[in-house]
Amino acid sequence: MEEKEKLQEQDLIRLMEDNDHYKMQISSLDTELESSKHAHEKDRLQLVAQLEQTRVESENKILELQCLLSESTKKVQELEAFSESKLVKLKRRELGYKHFIDSHYGSLQELRISSESIRQEVMRTKEIYVEELSHFGFNLKGLVDAAQNYHTVLEENRKLYNQVQDLKGNIRVYCRIRPFLPGQSQKLTTIEYIGENGELVVTNPSKLGKDSHRLFKFNKVFAPAVTQEEVFRDTQPLIRSVLDGYNVCIFAYGQTGSGKTYTMSGPSMSSVENWGVNYRALNDLFNISQSRKSSIAYEVGVQMVEIYNEQVRDLLCSDTSQKRLGIWSTTQPNGLAVPDASMHPVKSTANVLELMNIGLMNRAVGATALNERSSRSHSILTVHVRGIDLETNDILRGCLHLVDLAGSERVDRSEARGDRLREAQHINKSLSALGDVIFALAQKSSHVPYRNSKLTQVLQSSLGGQAKTLMFVQLNPDVESYSETISTLKFAERVSGVELGAARNNKEGRGVKELMDQVANLKDTIAKKDEEIGRLRVPKTSGNGERRSVSSTRHSSASPRRQSLGGPRTNQISGERSSKPTQKAASDVDNSSEYSDRQSDTGSQQSMDDFRHHRDFFRQSRLAVVDADLNLGEDTDSRATARGSQNPNEDVVLIGFDDADSEERLSDISDGVLSMGTETDGSINSIVEYTLFPETTKPPSETPENPSIPAKLPRLTQKTVQTGSSRMSLQKSTPKVPSSKKPPSGNTSAVRSSKRWQ
Ligand SMILES: Nc1ncnc2c1ncn2[C@@H]1O[C@H](COP(=O)(O)OP(=O)(O)OP(=O)(O)O)[C@@H](O)[C@H]1O
Numbered sequence: 157m158e159e160k161e162k163l164q165e166q167d168l169i170r171l172m173e174d175n176d177h178y179k180m181q182i183s184s185l186d187t188e189l190e191s192s193k194h195a196h197e198k199d200r201l202q203l204v205a206q207l208e209q210t211r212v213e214s215e216n217k218i219l220e221l222q223c224l225l226s227e228s229t230k231k232v233q234e235l236e237a238f239s240e241s242k243l244v245k246l247k248r249r250e251l252g253y254k255h256f257i258d259s260h261y262g263s264l265q266e267l268r269i270s271s272e273s274i275r276q277e278v279m280r281t282k283e284i285y286v287e288e289l290s291h292f293g294f295n296l297k298g299l300v301d302a303a304q305n306y307h308t309v310l311e312e313n314r315k316l317y318n319q320v321q322d323l324k325g326n327i328r329v330y331c332r333i334r335p336f337l338p339g340q341s342q343k344l345t346t347i348e349y350i351g352e353n354g355e356l357v358v359t360n361p362s363k364l365g366k367d368s369h370r371l372f373k374f375n376k377v378f379a380p381a382v383t384q385e386e387v388f389r390d391t392q393p394l395i396r397s398v399l400d401g402y403n404v405c406i407f408a409y410g411q412t413g414s415g416k417t418y419t420m421s422g423p424s425m426s427s428v429e430n431w432g433v434n435y436r437a438l439n440d441l442f443n444i445s446q447s448r449k450s451s452i453a454y455e456v457g458v459q460m461v462e463i464y465n466e467q468v469r470d471l472l473c474s475d476t477s478q479k480r481l482g483i484w485s486t487t488q489p490n491g492l493a494v495p496d497a498s499m500h501p502v503k504s505t506a507n508v509l510e511l512m513n514i515g516l517m518n519r520a521v522g523a524t525a526l527n528e529r530s531s532r533s534h535s536i537l538t539v540h541v542r543g544i545d546l547e548t549n550d551i552l553r554g555c556l557h558l559v560d561l562a563g564s565e566r567v568d569r570s571e572a573r574g575d576r577l578r579e580a581q582h583i584n585k586s587l588s589a590l591g592d593v594i595f596a597l598a599q600k601s602s603h604v605p606y607r608n609s610k611l612t613q614v615l616q617s618s619l620g621g622q623a624k625t626l627m628f629v630q631l632n633p634d635v636e637s638y639s640e641t642i643s644t645l646k647f648a649e650r651v652s653g654v655e656l657g658a659a660r661n662n663k664e665g666r667g668v669k670e671l672m673d674q675v676a677n678l679k680d681t682i683a684k685k686d687e688e689i690g691r692l693r694v695p696k697t698s699g700n701g702e703r704r705s706v707s708s709t710r711h712s713s714a715s716p717r718r719q720s721l722g723g724p725r726t727n728q729i730s731g732e733r734s735s736k737p738t739q740k741a742a743s744d745v746d747n748s749s750e751y752s753d754r755q756s757d758t759g760s761q762q763s764m765d766d767f768r769h770h771r772d773f774f775r776q777s778r779l780a781v782v783d784a785d786l787n788l789g790e791d792t793d794s795r796a797t798a799r800g801s802q803n804p805n806e807d808v809v810l811i812g813f814d815d816a817d818s819e820e821r822l823s824d825i826s827d828g829v830l831s832m833g834t835e836t837d838g839s840i841n842s843i844v845e846y847t848l849f850p851e852t853t854k855p856p857s858e859t860p861e862n863p864s865i866p867a868k869l870p871r872l873t874q875k876t877v878q879t880g881s882s883r884m885s886l887q888k889s890t891p892k893v894p895s896s897k898k899p900p901s902g903n904t905s906a907v908r909s910s911k912r913w914q
Contacts, residue, residue: 328375331629334415335380344635388436395440401552405618407559410630411640438505452543460515464533470497471515483613586611
């Protein structure tokens with residue numbers, strides 16, 4: 157029992173334990189159930205919220221869709237209405253077009269009929285046109301022949317013209333007497349007589365006596381009343397020569413105040429009628445180049461230098477360093493004597509005037525005594541011209557030197573000191589050297605002393621060979637200037653006497669008559685050629701359309717008849733460049749002999765005329781002239797004879813260059829500091845080919861501006877006083893062109909010039 161009880165107890169305990177266990181399980185299950193419940197509740201709530209949100213969204217969407225639907229319905233209705241109205245309109249238009257087409261159909265029918273009749277007309281016109289075209293072709297051929305002939309005749313005319321210029325003499329001396337200035341009317345004059353053929357008798361009223369009258373003879377003497385235009389009329393032919401490839405040098409010589417600047421430039425602020433030779437010459441140059449533009453394209457460049465105390469300075473360079481410039485001792489193919497001087501292309505006279513004014517201002521600046529300096533230096537304006545023949549591509553080169561020489565007055569040796577003496581010595585030396593060169597040239601001397609001064613070196617290309625030189629001898633009529641007048645006239649006489657002297661010409665054995673005939677023949681031929689040109693010009697300019705065809709034909713055809721421009725006497729370079737610098741270098745001074753030959757030939761007629769005139773003059777003059785010694789035989793040296801005629805009993809003495817005078821001048825040159833020769837190394841190695849116009853440059857297609865020069869020229873006189881010390885620089889509008897090609901490396905000159913233009 158007990159055992160049973162025990163068992164029961166044990167069972168009870170076990171049951172209780174199980175019960176506890178199950179209770180625990182029930183409670184954990186309860187907990188689990190509870191958490192599951194929570195989770196489910198949470199999920200349910202989320203689902204409910206999502207459901208609600210989805211419902212709201214769906215409702216919104218439905219609303220939107222309903223809106224869209226109503227809008228679409230509205231649009232459809234509108235479109236329907238619009239297309240309805242369009243349809244109505246299109247129908248109306250269709251009706252209109254139908255009407256239009258119907259109405260035009262009739263006119264089209266009419267047009268067809270008339271077009272047929274026009275076609276018939278065109279066929280008939282075409283036949284007439286073909287007929288006329290063949291007729292026109294025939295005429296055109298005639299015009300082409302005429303145009304080609306025109307150029308040949310023009311060319312011949314140019315040659316003949318220059319031959320006449322040569323025969324007139326390549327060195328001409330014109331004397332111009334300045335009028336008394338306002339307030340000087342009471343002054344006594346030294347001018348006794350002015351002949352129509354270049355005679356001039358000067359007298360010293362304060363020293364009457366046997367030697368008081370002196371006779372001089374020049375190519376021309378301009379009386380005080382002669383106008384600027386009249387003076388230029390005798391200068392004009394030389395300008396044409398520049399464009400034909402000749403070098404021309406025009407300079408004025410005389411004491412200060414004698415009118416050099418007046419003759420060369422005119423008074424400051426001058427009107428057109430007072431323009432000096434410079435301005436008129438440049439104007440002519442551009443006018444002639446314009447008139448020839450159909451056959452020759454010209455390019456013009458300008459250099460301006462000053463020679464002061466035998467130093468050459470560039471007057472157009474804005475560089476203030478003012479280095480001395482070198483001079484080529486030989487004539488370069490491009491005609492540049494001072495290659496380092498800046499070169500400025502110009503298209504009109506106005507351009508040149510602008511440059512000249514800058515040059516004149518630079519000439520005055522930097523001197524201690526400004527006014528003095530302006531007349532104590534030589535200024536040289538060089539106008540370089542290059543012409544390209546549009547038909548043959550031949551190149552012509554010519555240059556025009558316009559020189560304003562320093563005043564020639566003497567400086568009393570006892571008063572001249574220091575700088576003044578030095579200046580005077582340099583001036584005397586250079587002017588004397590100029591006279592020596594011209595004298596040597598015409599005397600056919602084997603040696604022409606170009607190297608004796610910078611002036612003659614710079615002007616070398618224009619003082620010999622085929623160059624033409626014109627010197628204005630300026631005189632102040634005032635009796636107080638008598639001695640200066642006489643010394644000026646002696647210098648000029650020396651220069652002109654060379655040309656007039658007949659000795660050498662006669663030695664050549666050429667009869668005067670023959671030369672006169674030659675001149676007359678040439679003049680006749682020119683007149684005929686001019687007539688021919690006139691005739692040829694008429695058909696040439698008769699119609700623009702025709703002219704165009706003619707010129708195109710002319711350019712495409714090689715004209716076998718046409719000769720190269722200028723022939724052997726011009727500075728022409730055929731094709732590219734026929735002469736090399738080295739070959740040129742060899743010619744240097746020797747070109748004088750060829751020139752002298754021609755001078756000898758051409759001067760004789762004039763010289764005989766001159767001496768006949770001398771004789772007549774002596775006979776007719778109221779002055780007692782002893783001309784018995786003037787042996788005027790056709791084959792004698794008349795100059796020598798003239799000099800030989802000097803006789804203490806004569807009232808009138810023919811003044812020629814005498815050695816005493818020369819010595820007197822040369823004795824002034826006593827200081828040994830003067831640098832002679834060129835500063836450029838003249839060796840073959842140093843020869844650098846300088847080019848004015850780079851060969852790559854095409855001829856300007858546009859025509860040069862027609863020189864429109866203002867009636868009044870604002871011009872600076874040389875005596876403009878500058879307060880500043882800086883030099884004038886060129887305006888930007890004036891382009892600078894390198895005066896030299898880039899030279900080969902390793903050459904000192906080359907380095908200098910290339911640096912300059914870099
Ligand atoms: N033909 C003339 N008619 C009227 N006036 C003149 C003539 N020639 C010169 N003159 C006047 O004489 C004066 C001096 O002339 P100009 O200045 O030309 O001399 P210059 O020789 O150039 O002197 P410089 O050597 O000092 O420069 C000026 O007033 C000028 O206007």
